[in-house]
Amino acid sequence: MPLIRKPSSAGSSTPPTPAPEPAAIFDALARGNDDERWSAARAAADFADSVPALAEALRREKSQVVREALFLALARIASAQSVEAVLPFMRSDDASIRTQATDALLAMKEAAWPYVPALLRDKDADVRILACGLVRDMPREVAVKLCCDLLDSETEPNVCSAAVDVLAEAGDSSALPALERCASRFGAAPFLAFSLKLAIDRLRSQSSRA
Amino acid sequence: MFLTEAKRYYVERRLVERMTETGSRSFEDYFARLRSDLQREIEQFVNAFTVNETYFYREEHQLACLSSDLLTARLKVKPRGEPIRIWSVPCSTGEEPYSIAIWLLENWQHVDQYDIEIIGSDIDTDAIALARAGVYGKRALMRLPPAVVDKYFVASGNETWELMRDLRESVRFTRANIISRAETEPHGRFDVIFCRNVLIYFDDLARRTAAENLFENLLPGAFICLGHTESMSRISPLFDVARFDHAIVYQRPAR
Numbered sequence: 488m489p490l491i492r493k494p495s496s497a498g499s500s501t502p503p504t505p506a507p508e509p510a511a512i513f514d515a516l517a518r519g520n521d522d523e524r525w526s527a528a529r530a531a532a533d534f535a536d537s538v539p540a541l542a543e544a545l546r547r548e549k550s551q552v553v554r555e556a557l558f559l560a561l562a563r564i565a566s567a568q569s570v571e572a573v574l575p576f577m578r579s580d581d582a583s584i585r586t587q588a589t590d591a592l593l594a595m596k597e598a599a600w601p602y603v604p605a606l607l608r609d610k611d612a613d614v615r616i617l618a619c620g621l622v623r624d625m626p627r628e629v630a631v632k633l634c635c636d637l638l639d640s641e642t643e644p645n646v647c648s649a650a651v652d653v654l655a656e657a658g659d660s661s662a663l664p665a666l667e668r669c670a671s672r673f674g675a676a677p678f679l680a681f682s683l684k685l686a687i688d689r690l691r692s693q694s695s696r697a
Numbered sequence: 698m699f700l701t702e703a704k705r706y707y708v709e710r711r712l713v714e715r716m717t718e719t720g721s722r723s724f725e726d727y728f729a730r731l732r733s734d735l736q737r738e739i740e741q742f743v744n745a746f747t748v749n750e751t752y753f754y755r756e757e758h759q760l761a762c763l764s765s766d767l768l769t770a771r772l773k774v775k776p777r778g779e780p781i782r783i784w785s786v787p788c789s790t791g792e793e794p795y796s797i798a799i800w801l802l803e804n805w806q807h808v809d810q811y812d813i814e815i816i817g818s819d820i821d822t823d824a825i826a827l828a829r830a831g832v833y834g835k836r837a838l839m840r841l842p843p844a845v846v847d848k849y850f851v852a853s854g855n856e857t858w859e860l861m862r863d864l865r866e867s868v869r870f871t872r873a874n875i876i877s878r879a880e881t882e883p884h885g886r887f888d889v890i891f892c893r894n895v896l897i898y899f900d901d902l903a904r905r906t907a908a909e910n911l912f913e914n915l916l917p918g919a920f921i922c923l924g925h926t927e928s929m930s931r932i933s934p935l936f937d938v939a940r941f942d943h944a945i946v947y948q949r950p951a952r
Contacts, residue, residue: 490798490801490802490808490813490814490815490864490867490868491780491813491814491867504882529878529909529913538829552934554936555909555933555934555935556909559905559906559909561901562902562905563902563906587934589903590905593901594900594901594902594905666716675794691912
């Protein structure tokens with residue numbers, strides 16, 4: 488039988504690589520090649536003190552693969568400091584970086600939640616739209632309240648649409664007044680009127696069944 | 698492992714099982730036992746929560762893809778003399794790694810020309826012990842042609858069949874938690890990884906961590922096969938999609 492069982496030299500008997508010291512990690516993040524920076528980013532996730540070095544590396548990083556590891560390391564640390572390191576990348580001109588930042592914040596769950604109300608009031612409508620994606624994962628009552636408050640003050644139909652999507656999934660009858668007020672303000676925006684009607688019909692139907 | 702409110706009954710049932718098994722009088726008693734890892738309770742607890750439902754030749758189209766496309770692609774770039782390394786993780790009670798071995802013996806014309814190293818790994822040590830024993834019931838064998846069962850298994854009574862010794866000894870089994878880099882990295886780099894129907898049980902952060910670990914365990918240009926309901930594209934940007942006639946799999950970029 489040609490199949491072999493014994494470990495090959497290709498690695499199955501390789502002992503685990505000793506965890507590198509933080510100084511070596513920071514040096515690799517700053518000066519390593521793609522592979523070294525990727526490995527350093529992964530190792531840095533085990534050290535909460537590495538947040539400033541990870542944030543600095545993110546500002547410089549051009550490789551999407553390494554950047555993914557940097558965002559994931561910050562997400563695994565999940566502290567207020569690591570959230571604050573990720574937040575600026577929600578304003579990136581590069582859509583893939585904005586998405587990676589939002590995914591990292593989503594993964595940080597409770598650590599990111601205190602920042603969401605401010606993101607929903609951000610002057611940049613794109614940031615407010617991404618923040619609606621973060622609301623989706625929050626406790627239902629909090630999510631509904633945040634989205635209703637947003638709808639009452641929001642001037643940008645695309646942001647309203649993102650909040651309406653969240654309410655259509657997570658909302659209950661308490662969201663109906665805010666949705667109806669929004670419908671009366673934005674009746675002229677056909678795509679928003681459509682999604683508002685869908686959400687209102689769904690929530691009314693849910694509450695009549697309850 | 699990510700368990701939502703919908704899994705409350707699943708969790709309760711297994712907790713009650715462990716509490717009964719350990720003679721714990723209350724949850725507090727059991728929790729204290731778990732936290733102190735008395736008589737390796739953490740391992741038993743993890744074992745109770747894993748799902749070990751599988752069978753031979755499950756998702757056969759991926760095995761066809763392995764023999765018709767993936768190995769052909771790997772042989773084009775592998776230095777001569779190096780073994781082909783295949784990792785089944787999680788391997789549950791062994792049906793998948795043994796299926797890979799049987800499939801290659803039956804369907805890959807070059808099987809005699811190469812050393813093929815197959816490793817099966819799982820977090821559940823009870824499942825690994827069953828995998829090493831290689832004894833299976835009728836349901837596990839339902840997709841295997843009768844001639845294949847006759848060729849590789851011996852009836853061992855009570856509607857069970859034992860895998861022939863040579864084949865049992867051709868697969869190596871290890872414990873591995875794919876979320877832990879310290880446990881995945883020592884397994885080395887592979888030409889093909891089968892990681893099917895496990896990522897769906899993880900939350901987003903665990904899924905992405907596992908994806909990075911598995912990426913590290915692939916040789917440049919090597920392949921990973923997920924379950925048919927799973928998509929690596931939704932988990933991580935690290936991998937390329939590789940489309941073949943029999944299956945869509947994911948590939949670590951060659952560079």
